[in-house]
Amino acid sequence: MKPSEERVQQLPHLVRLLMLLTAAVVLVLVVVLTKIYGPPAASTPVAVEDEATQGPPPAGSYHRPATPAPDTALIPRTAAGRQIRYGRELIANTAHYLGPQGSVLHLTNGMNCQNCHLQAGTQGFANNYLAVAATYPKLRARSGQVEGIEKRVNDCLERSLNGQPLADSSREMRAMVAYIKWLGKDIPKGKKVYGTGFMKLPYLDRAADPVIGKAVFAAKCQSCHGPAGQGQQLADNSGYQYPPLWGPHSYNDGAGLFRVTNLAKYVKAAMPYGATFDHPQLTNKQAWDVAAFVNSQPRPHLRTTHDWPDISKKPVDHPFGPYADAFSVQQHKFGPWQPIEAAHPGKSN
Ligand code: HEC
Numbered sequence: 001m002k003p004s005e006e007r008v009q010q011l012p013h014l015v016r017l018l019m020l021l022t023a024a025v026v027l028v029l030v031v032v033l034t035k036i037y038g039p040p041a042a043s044t045p046v047a048v049e050d051e052a053t054q055g056p057p058p059a060g061s062y063h064r065p066a067t068p069a070p071d072t073a074l075i076p077r078t079a080a081g082r083q084i085r086y087g088r089e090l091i092a093n094t095a096h097y098l099g100p101q102g103s104v105l106h107l108t109n110g111m112n113c114q115n116c117h118l119q120a121g122t123q124g125f126a127n128n129y130l131a132v133a134a135t136y137p138k139l140r141a142r143s144g145q146v147e148g149i150e151k152r153v154n155d156c157l158e159r160s161l162n163g164q165p166l167a168d169s170s171r172e173m174r175a176m177v178a179y180i181k182w183l184g185k186d187i188p189k190g191k192k193v194y195g196t197g198f199m200k201l202p203y204l205d206r207a208a209d210p211v212i213g214k215a216v217f218a219a220k221c222q223s224c225h226g227p228a229g230q231g232q233q234l235a236d237n238s239g240y241q242y243p244p245l246w247g248p249h250s251y252n253d254g255a256g257l258f259r260v261t262n263l264a265k266y267v268k269a270a271m272p273y274g275a276t277f278d279h280p281q282l283t284n285k286q287a288w289d290v291a292a293f294v295n296s297q298p299r300p301h302l303r304t305t306h307d308w309p310d311i312s313k314k315p316v317d318h319p320f321g322p323y324a325d326a327f328s329v330q331q332h333k334f335g336p337w338q339p340i341e342a343a344h345p346g347k348s349n
């Protein structure tokens with residue numbers, strides 16, 4: 001082969017190499033330019049698995065309780081938007097629509113969903129609804145069934161509001177579910193976010209004490225909730241200015257708040273009214289003891305024979321037997337819970 005022929009044969013290699021190089025340079029340029037001029041990269045949501053105690057949200061948390069919910073001013077002015085607004089209204093002023101003198105139905109004891117789910121279910125660690133759309137349907141150990149949002153709302157109607165359930169297809173149920181879904185619309189499926197549900201509250205090293213709690217109640221709660229925990233009706237008797245904490249018009253003994261751990265966590269993060277999880281007004285001891293006192297007072301009874309088909313799944317503070325261990329009802333209800341947890345590794349409240 002002559003040298004000139006060799007050069008001709010090499011040319012396609014050279015062209016190919018040049019083309020590859022150009023392609024590489026263009027690719028790098030495109031990447032760099034989109035980084036500089038392209039839309040800002042959306043910040044990656046960080047899901048925080050319910051780990052909060054006191055203090056500010058961890059850096060990078062997905063939703064801050066101070067501005068947790070979508071802006072209600074942005075609810076669309078459409079039929080769907082009207083349904084969401086009606087749902088919010090039902091949750092804030094339940095008694096007006098569904099209470100003993102309700103304008104739509106007479107289903108409940110006169111309390112409002114918002115009495116426990118503060119600011120229509122948006123206040124951080126005050127029983128907030130933000131993760132509901134992302135985490136339901138889910139398997140709940142209490143019923144042993146997969147529950148949708150409708151079933152969960154009816155649970156609160158029958159227990160927390162000591163009333164009757166709504167039909168899934170009713171206008172009121174559709175509206176409340178629409179509102180709860182709208183609240184959670186920006187939360188990725190399956191994620192729990194900071195501020196949902198209740199805060200963590202460290203156990204005391206003794207049982208929660210109703211006798212000490214009675215004094216806390218007199219000093220910190222009675223001015224609004226009344227000396228007999230009966231609350232204070234609105235002037236026109238259409239509902240409560242201050243909801244009852246016990247007695248015939250309060251939540252029944254099948255309700256979530258009837259568990260001392262739930263009540264203590266709620267009270268620590270939300271009561272006296274105006275307290276927030278990052279500006280609590282009670283010490284941990286006061287929260288535990290007042291919860292023990294309030295949940296020692298009389299209230300309506302609910303037959304819950306179908307609850308907890310698997311008794312080993314009961315939370316440590318479940319106030320009724322039978323239990324999968326030999327600890328007393330008293331200790332399950334008021335603690336100390338550490339020995340019960342130690343006897344069931346992995347179990348908690
Ligand atoms: C007396 C207080 C109280 C009232 C009133 C109340 N709830 Fe609840 N609700 C709770 C508690 C406590 C829980 C959590 C219980 C648990 O996890 O054991 C809860 C849980 C829920 C959940 C599930 C939240 C989650 O993240 O899993 C939904 C949804 C809900 N309630 C809706 C309602 C609606 C709607 C109303 C009004 C019709 C209402 N609740 C009234 C106390 C209340």
Ligand code: HEC
Pocket residue numbers: 112114115116118119216217220221222223224225241242243244245251257267271272273282290291294
């Ligand atoms: C300044 C008045 C005020 C004080 C003091 C106060 N609360 Fe409340 N509480 C309220 C109001 C108002 C609501 C209902 C909130 C709403 O609907 O937005 C409420 C709701 C509640 C609820 C949920 C609804 C229910 O009735 O079960 C509980 C539980 C509760 N308070 C417990 C306490 C405890 C315990 C204390 C004392 C440590 C306390 N509160 C002190 C005003 C007060």
